[in-house]
Amino acid sequence: MDNYIVSALKYRPATFKSVVGQRSLTTTLKNAILTGKLAHAYLFCGPRGVGKTTCARIFAKTINCSNLNAEGEACNECESCRSFNEQRSLNIYELDAASNNSVDDIRTLIEQVRIPPQSGKYKVYIIDEVHMLSTAAFNAFLKTLEEPPHYVIFILATTEKHKVLPTILSRCQIYDFSRISVKDIVDHLAYVAESEHIKAERDALNIIAIKADGGMRDSLSIFDQVASFTGGNITYQNIIENLNVLDYEYYFRLTDMLLANKVNDSLLLYNDILDKGFEGSRFIGGLASHFRDLLVAHDAATVKLLETSDNIRERYAAQAKQCPVTFLYRAIRLCNDCDMNYRASRNKRLLVELTLIELAQLTEGGDDSSGSGGSPTTMHQIKKIQPANMTAPAPTDNHASVGSAQQAPPPQQPLQEEQREQVATSPIQQPQNQSQVVIGGMLKNRSQKKVEVPVVSKGQLGISMLHANEKNNEKKEKAISAEVLEGLGNDPIAEDRLRFQIRRFAQILPIEHKALSIQLPNFVSKLLDATHLEFVVDNEFVAKELNEVIKVQMKNFLRKELNNAQLEISVRVSEKDENFRPVSGPDRFKFMAEKNKSLIDFQQKFGLELN
Numbered sequence: 276m277d278n279y280i281v282s283a284l285k286y287r288p289a290t291f292k293s294v295v296g297q298r299s300l301t302t303t304l305k306n307a308i309l310t311g312k313l314a315h316a317y318l319f320c321g322p323r324g325v326g327k328t329t330c331a332r333i334f335a336k337t338i339n340c341s342n343l344n345a346e347g348e349a350c351n352e353c354e355s356c357r358s359f360n361e362q363r364s365l366n367i368y369e370l371d372a373a374s375n376n377s378v379d380d381i382r383t384l385i386e387q388v389r390i391p392p393q394s395g396k397y398k399v400y401i402i403d404e405v406h407m408l409s410t411a412a413f414n415a416f417l418k419t420l421e422e423p424p425h426y427v428i429f430i431l432a433t434t435e436k437h438k439v440l441p442t443i444l445s446r447c448q449i450y451d452f453s454r455i456s457v458k459d460i461v462d463h464l465a466y467v468a469e470s471e472h473i474k475a476e477r478d479a480l481n482i483i484a485i486k487a488d489g490g491m492r493d494s495l496s497i498f499d500q501v502a503s504f505t506g507g508n509i510t511y512q513n514i515i516e517n518l519n520v521l522d523y524e525y526y527f528r529l530t531d532m533l534l535a536n537k538v539n540d541s542l543l544l545y546n547d548i549l550d551k552g553f554e555g556s557r558f559i560g561g562l563a564s565h566f567r568d569l570l571v572a573h574d575a576a577t578v579k580l581l582e583t584s585d586n587i588r589e590r591y592a593a594q595a596k597q598c599p600v601t602f603l604y605r606a607i608r609l610c611n612d613c614d615m616n617y618r619a620s621r622n623k624r625l626l627v628e629l630t631l632i633e634l635a636q637l638t639e640g641g642d643d644s645s646g647s648g649g650s651p652t653t654m655h656q657i658k659k660i661q662p663a664n665m666t667a668p669a670p671t672d673n674h675a676s677v678g679s680a681q682q683a684p685p686p687q688q689p690l691q692e693e694q695r696e697q698v699a700t701s702p703i704q705q706p707q708n709q710s711q712v713v714i715g716g717m718l719k720n721r722s723q724k725k726v727e728v729p730v731v732s733k734g735q736l737g738i739s740m741l742h743a744n745e746k747n748n749e750k751k752e753k754a755i756s757a758e759v760l761e762g763l764g765n766d767p768i769a770e771d772r773l774r775f776q777i778r779r780f781a782q783i784l785p786i787e788h789k790a791l792s793i794q795l796p797n798f799v800s801k802l803l804d805a806t807h808l809e810f811v812v813d814n815e816f817v818a819k820e821l822n823e824v825i826k827v828q829m830k831n832f833l834r835k836e837l838n839n840a841q842l843e844i845s846v847r848v849s850e851k852d853e854n855f856r857p858v859s860g861p862d863r864f865k866f867m868a869e870k871n872k873s874l875i876d877f878q879q880k881f882g883l884e885l886n
């Protein structure tokens with residue numbers, strides 16, 4: 276063990292060709308070298324452990340090699356290559372910006388940049404985790420990056436590209452390193468295992484690759500760790516036991532339970548998983564991935580999307596056969612919902628358990644294996660809507676069902692009460708020739724053009740919301756008002772009751788005036804005198820809508836509810852700045868600062884920026 280070298284170092288690629296999983300990128304770099312089209316600055320970005328620094332080093336070595344081979348790889352024999360391989364080359368300079376992020380560190384680097392290489396053509400500066408540089412350091416660096424000496428090449432590496440200043444980004448050629456696929460990692464691990472005379476089951480390597488999440492360095496560290504405590508015999512079983520992995524096994528078992536509607540068993544299994552120290556969110560995320568994998572395994576065409584070994588792939592295919600596609604669709608949706616609500620949930624365990632309970636009920640009641648889509652309840656409802664004499668095949672959504680209902684002869688027998696309710700709750704467009712249109716459960720008269728407000732004539736509120744256009748407004752107003760005025764008193768109007776009733780009115784507005792019903796309680800309104808309520812709104816459009824669409828109804832409603840026959844409503848557009856309500860950050864700040872000057876001091880003292 277004296278000379279033990281960790282695999283990540285020992286098997287660190289020395290040529291572009293041996294870099295795992297970044298083929299297109301290494302080819303581009305190689306071509307750039309072969310054609311002599313080198314940029315002065317490169318930015319390598321991507322997740323950790325996928326080969327950014329490795330590629331930067333290979334690149335530095337290759338451009339200095341005096342004897343490139345035909346494939347454009349470094350020869351590893353010339354003096355320059357050997358000095359690189361023995362880590363004594365003066366032409367490569369690495370700075371870890373995570374720990375050396377000050378202006379002084381950058382100044383030292385800039386000093387160095389001035390000195391031309393003693394041997395070889397290029398000096399290569401690799402700045403790792405470049406996003407960690409302080410702003411001052413960035414600025415100090417910018418000038419050099421803009422106009423570096425011809426013998427200098429910068430390679431900046433980062434895991435977080437979005438944190439790098441745009442001024443830097445725009446001066447670099449950007450290379451995006453991707454996660455390495457599970458298969459590539461497994462292949463490489465198998466190669467390392469073979470070279471080290473370690474026995475390793477492929478399924479086991481697969482787990483390692485998944486656990487490392489596309490990072491080769493992490494995979495190799497885990498591999499080393501496992502190889503040492505298993506004494507050079509890596510099996511699936513000891514990986515599961517030692518790595519604390521939430522493996523397929525759980526998910527396969529759980530899926531069987533869910534398909535068999537075994538709620539209790541699935542809750543117990545979840546308890547086991549929690550006992551082993553796994554987070555609920557990881558569990559639910561893993562379950563969603565499992566369902567996704569099952570979905571993918573359903574079809575020979577997509578099965579290749581499954582990043583796993585052949586053994587496991589067969590198991591997926593076998594379980595996929597047991598799962599109706601609709602079950603998988605809905606299961607994925609449920610898991611996804613759970614995942615999204617997880618963070619906000621106060622009782623996370625209950626949330627996951629509820630999801631499991633729902634999952635376990637998905638296949639209850641059969642009828643699902645057809646994979647025809649649409650839940651059983653939906654199908655049921657849709658069937659009810661159809662006229663009795665319909666013989667066409669069952670449509671799959673509401674629109675289609677209504678469409679075919681129209682083609683069928685009008686039903687002779689009146690709809691059952693139950694059916695009528697069904698119709699009323701569907702979002703339906705019916706043809707012009709039918710005078711009664713049902714929207715959102717309210718009846719609406721279609722015969723008058725421009726008449727847009729649905730009407731409840733016999734609602735428990737006792738108001739008629741017959742709507743009219745402007746010309747008809749007055750006539751109707753009188754007629755309706757007379758009806759409403761009958762027997763009304765003259766109670767004083769209390770401000771709080773008035774607000775309350777306005778809110779109530781807003782709530783009963785039909786769905787097509789949803790926007791108005793939300794805004795209404797927030798409009799600036801005040802009682803000008805004992806009976807005159809004035810709305811002050813922001814623009815003509817709102818004023819028009821209020822005047823034309825709901826003013827009369829609102830007046831009658833309020834008169835009745837407040838028992839005051841005198842109440843009048845007027846609407847006017849506000850003067851400039853009258854209703855000023857700051858929306859944007861700076862506006863709000865200005866608004867607040869006018870009331871409290873010390874806010875400005877605050878802002879200046881801390882150099883705060885508002886946006």
Ligand SMILES: [Zn+2]
Pocket residue numbers: 339340341342343349350351352353354355356357
């Ligand atoms: Zn060489």
